[in-house]
Amino acid sequence: MPSLLTALRALLEPAIAAVFLTLWIIAEAGRIQGPLGLTMMVLVAIAIAVGRIWPLVSLCLVGLLLVLQLATVLPPPESTTWPVYFGIMIVNFLVARNGNGRLPVVALTLGVPIAAVIAFLMVVPSWVSPWGWTSWTGQGNNSRQIIGTYFVAAIVAFFLYAGAWAAGYAVRLYVVQQRSRILLSQTSADLGRAETELTIVKERDRIAREVHDVLAHSLSVVIAQADGARFISAAKPEATRVALEAISDAARSSLIDVRTFIEGLREEPGDEPQPNLSDLDSLVARVSAAGLAVEVQHFGPAKPMTPAQQLALFRIVQECLTNALRHSGRTSPTRISFDWRGPGLALTVSSRCDAERRPALIATEQPVSGHGIRGMKDRARLAGGWLTAGASEGPDSDFLVTVFLPTGSDALEPRSPLPELTA
Structure with missing residues (x-):
């Protein structure tokens, strides 16, 4: 449909020119002054026909017509043919x-000489045509009248x-305004789609991060307990029962966390309970039950933190313990230090990174x-x-995670991280 409209639009000016020329030929049938008289009408019709695709050529044809009439090559207008000059108004429109660039301004500037020439050809008698407007209206050829x-x-x-020029330029401005409005609407729609896609990507990332934090920790505990139970089941049946209980507790806790998270996606965000600082003890207990030695130290009294900061702290500690359970041996303890003595909480988590597990841990560092x-x-x-994280040099080195979270009035002030430890 748009292509059809475009094709019809391209035929509009030629159709107007054809109708213009046909009506003049019919009106002047029997009175046209030979081929030269017809040429005047043909030039105006051609100027109209090419006015859209070649506006400069159209304006030049008008000038050529008037020059040829001044030079008496073409006959001047008669009492019945002078309205053909209204075609010049159509061309100007x-x-x-x-018109492109400065052509519309040039066309308006040429209005004064064109009007003067048209008036001269219509009013002032010449040796070619001793009759003019005053004679056509019965006033005679009195000089004052002329x-x-x-x-x-x-x-x-x-x-x-x-007036014709102003109408054409007004239509031009209207079309430009409509195109700008369409482009603005399209741009707004594109921005809206981009914003929606960005929101979806962020939400996917948030969901993936939450599911990763919940399941990775719980599954690591389950794997560690299952492996331990498998190796000592024959020698220590009682330990197998304890391991199975730990597996059950870890799986149940993970199921509750995932279910709570999914229910939160169905409802308004923020309604579901989130882990906080009080849940850190149970987190450490679950990991310790899986066989990882964990040492926790506190320096200074704890300071109040926002719910978002407590959730972030819980997830960070959870991820550190999960990585330690995966990549560190059970013989070396994982040390967690909470230092509240500064302007915020300084948290450090260190775990032994032996030579065999070091490549896997480095891969985990940049997933x-x-x-x-x-x-x-x-x-x-x-x-x-x-937060910074990295493994120190040496065949048996510690992997250190250092975190700083501001408290109090500094809680909303982002901090620049310390330089990364080189692996």
Whole structure:
């Protein structure tokens, strides 16, 4: 449909020109002054036909017509043919509507000489045509009448010319405004879609991060307990029962967390309970039951933190313990230090990283999926703090995670992270 409308639009000016020429030929049948008289009408019709695609050529054809009439190559207008000059007004409209660059301004500037020439050709008698407007209206060829009529005709011709130009330029501005409005609407729609897609991506990332934090920890505990029970089941049956209880508790806790999270997605965000500082003890207990030695130290009295900061702290500690359970041996303890003596909480988590597990731990530090260490950094940054992680040099080295979360009035101030430890 748009292509059909475009094709019809391209045929509009040629159709107007054809109708213009046909009506003049019919009106002047039997009175046309030979081929030269017909040429005047043909030039105006051609100027109208090409006014949209070649506005400069259209304006030049008008000038050529008037010059040829001044030079008496073409006959001047007669009492019945002078209205053909209204075709020049149509041409001026098309030039103002479709002209590029300064052409519309040039067309308006040429209005004064064009009006003067039209008035001269219509009013002032010549040796080719001793009759003019005053003779056509029965006033005779009195010089005073001719001069007065000339100025009136020139002024009227200019105002008609300027009116046609103003109408064409107004249509031009309207079309530009409509196109700008359409582009603005399309741009707004594109921005809306981009914002929606960004929101979806962020929500997917948030869901993936939450599911990763919940399941990775619980499954690590389950795997550790299951492996331990498998190896000592024959020698210590009682230990197998304890391990199975720990597996059951970890799986049940994970199921509750995932179910709570999914229910939160169905409802308004923020209604579901989130882990906080009081849940850290049970987290450490679950990991300790899985066989990982954990030492916890507190320095200074705890300070109040926002719910978002407590959730971030819980998830960071959970991820650190999960990585330690995966990659560190059970012989070396994982040390967690909470230092509240500064302007915020300084948290350090260190675990032994032996030579065999070091490549896997380094891979965990920069995961492709965007979780793990990078997820912890995002959580710390969104909570107003920073996080660094890295393994020190040596065959048997510690993997150290350092976190700072501001408290009190500094809780919303983002901090610049310390330089990363080189692996």
